[in-house]
Amino acid sequence: MQEQARPAGTDVLAEALELVSNQRQATYGHPIDDYGKVVEIVASLTGIKMTIEQALLFMVSVKLARLRTNLERGVLHRDSLVDAMGYLTCINMVWEARNVVPQ
Numbered sequence: 199m200q201e202q203a204r205p206a207g208t209d210v211l212a213e214a215l216e217l218v219s220n221q222r223q224a225t226y227g228h229p230i231d232d233y234g235k236v237v238e239i240v241a242s243l244t245g246i247k248m249t250i251e252q253a254l255l256f257m258v259s260v261k262l263a264r265l266r267t268n269l270e271r272g273v274l275h276r277d278s279l280v281d282a283m284g285y286l287t288c289i290n291m292v293w294e295a296r297n298v299v300p301q
Contacts, residue, residue, distance in 0.1 A: 210276065214283035218291070222284075229254065229288040230295055250292050257285045 204212065218229075226232040233250040241247050248256070261282035268275040 210280050211283060214280045214287055217280065218284045218287045228295065229292050233288070233292070251289055254285050254289045254292070258282050258289075261285065 230250060233253045236253045237248055237250055240253065261278045264278040265275060265282065268278070
């Protein structure tokens with residue numbers, strides 16, 4: 199069976215998925231484990247208690263700010279775009295892991 203070509207512009211989605219499901223997950227673990235540590239560190243440094251999803255949304259906001267800065271300069275910063283999509287995927291991974299319905 200021949201693989202279909204991806205629609206133009208969607209290669210960033212495939213790249214983000216590859217990063218969060220293989221390379222980074224092998225290095226850092228599931229986002230629940232990785233960002234659970236982030237939540238603990240932020241709480242110990244600031245006293246602010248966030249959820250894992252809020253920590254990931256914070257990272258999305260960092261990437262969106264960087265994208266905005268670059269777009270205002272007439273440049274699309276691909277790495278920030280891929281990373282933002284990756285963090286959004288991590289939110290979904292966390293959601294699915296917590297809301298698994300036994301079969």
